[in-house]
Amino acid sequence: MDYGHSDRPAGATPLPTAIKILVAGGFGVGKTTMVGAVSETRPLRTEEVLTESGVGIDDLSGVEGKTTTTVAMDFGRITISDDLVLYLFGTPGQDRFWFVWDELALGAIGAVVLADTRRLADCFPSIDYFEGRGTPFVVAVNCFQDARKYRLDEVQAALNLDPGVPVLLCDARQRESSKEVLVTLMEHAMKTREARRRAASED
Amino acid sequence: MTVQGESADHQWVDDHAGPVVRPYAVTRGRARPVTGTFDLISLVTATQAEVTPEVGLGPEHLAIVGLCQRIQSVAEIAAHLDLPVGTIRVLLGDLAARSLVQVREPQTTAGLPDNSIFEAVINGLRAL
Numbered sequence: 001m002d003y004g005h006s007d008r009p010a011g012a013t014p015l016p017t018a019i020k021i022l023v024a025g026g027f028g029v030g031k032t033t034m035v036g037a038v039s040e041t042r043p044l045r046t047e048e049v050l051t052e053s054g055v056g057i058d059d060l061s062g063v064e065g066k067t068t069t070t071v072a073m074d075f076g077r078i079t080i081s082d083d084l085v086l087y088l089f090g091t092p093g094q095d096r097f098w099f100v101w102d103e104l105a106l107g108a109i110g111a112v113v114l115a116d117t118r119r120l121a122d123c124f125p126s127i128d129y130f131e132g133r134g135t136p137f138v139v140a141v142n143c144f145q146d147a148r149k150y151r152l153d154e155v156q157a158a159l160n161l162d163p164g165v166p167v168l169l170c171d172a173r174q175r176e177s178s179k180e181v182l183v184t185l186m187e188h189a190m191k192t193r194e195a196r197r198r199a200a201s202e203d
Numbered sequence: 204m205t206v207q208g209e210s211a212d213h214q215w216v217d218d219h220a221g222p223v224v225r226p227y228a229v230t231r232g233r234a235r236p237v238t239g240t241f242d243l244i245s246l247v248t249a250t251q252a253e254v255t256p257e258v259g260l261g262p263e264h265l266a267i268v269g270l271c272q273r274i275q276s277v278a279e280i281a282a283h284l285d286l287p288v289g290t291i292r293v294l295l296g297d298l299a300a301r302s303l304v305q306v307r308e309p310q311t312t313a314g315l316p317d318n319s320i321f322e323a324v325i326n327g328l329r330a331l
Binding site: 014017019044046047048049073075077084085107179183194 | 242243244245246248274276278279281282283287288289290305307309310318320321322323324325327328329331
């Protein structure tokens with residue numbers, strides 16, 4: 001852990017803006033790998049502790065014996081400039097943690113859905129989720145070595161995607177490839193936002 | 204983190220062994236911060252170089268102030284202190300109530316005035 005001196009005196013300058021991108025997809029599809037490939041540090045892990053009886057009440061004394069579940073999220077950071085920091089969050093893979101997704105997706109600028117053509121159905125829940133929420137997303141097909149190669153239009157058709165959703169191939173281990181995925185996502189998110197603003201002003 | 208066994212005689216272990224105290228013991232049973240909401244990417248910075256121990260502040264509070272000499276997100280604080288995010292939120296609420304930390308909540312996409320943030324991120328990513 002680095003406790004080095006800060007370049008700026010604490011509290012003296014305005015804090016930068018933080019933005020959030022999600023990396024979703026099925027278990028073992030390479031979410032943490034992608035987060036690690038582009039982050040400036042190794043991926044960090046944070047946990048939420050969930051206690052069923054903890055929902056809606058303030059005092060948790062006496063519930064120590066209740067079952068607790070922890071949901072781990074891996075994330076990384078890219079400092080774009082002094083004013084702008086980008087955080088990448090890998091979403092928890094299991095469907096039963098949707099409520100954690102809601103917190104993660106709140107305010108997210110966009111999402112990468114990682115897909116593995118050997119287990120394409122694993123990314124359906126992520127696609128449904130982001131479509132339902134209106135979160136801009138791209139589908140990045142992680143090219144595993146032993147996977148059969150499909151054309152992007154075949155993947156697009158198999159996923160029944162809206163034609164506007166970018167689909168691209170990537171290697172989640174490679175920094176350049178993962179960067180390209182994020183750039184594609186940001187361009188798509190920007191276009192989506194402009195289209196929505198235009199639609200809103202025409203109403 | 205798992206719920207520990209019923210044994211009351213905790214052995215003293217160092218940081219590498221992870222927290223020995225249950226998350227709600229650190230917050231003295233509180234599940235909600237006294238103030239603030241603290242998004243995962245809310246950015247936190249300490250307002251003072253160090254804080255002298257006082258009533259109501261535990262070692263975890265002081266550790267957060269130490270960590271936040273550099274700007275950190277709520278998620279990063281939780282990861283570095285190896286405590287659940289919910290616990291960190293409560294501790295940050297205590298610190299914010301005493302003005303020991305400054306917090307910046309993230310901007311929502313809808314609230315962005317123009318495309319400049321998108322363009323800055325795209326250019327920044329390309330330059331990595």
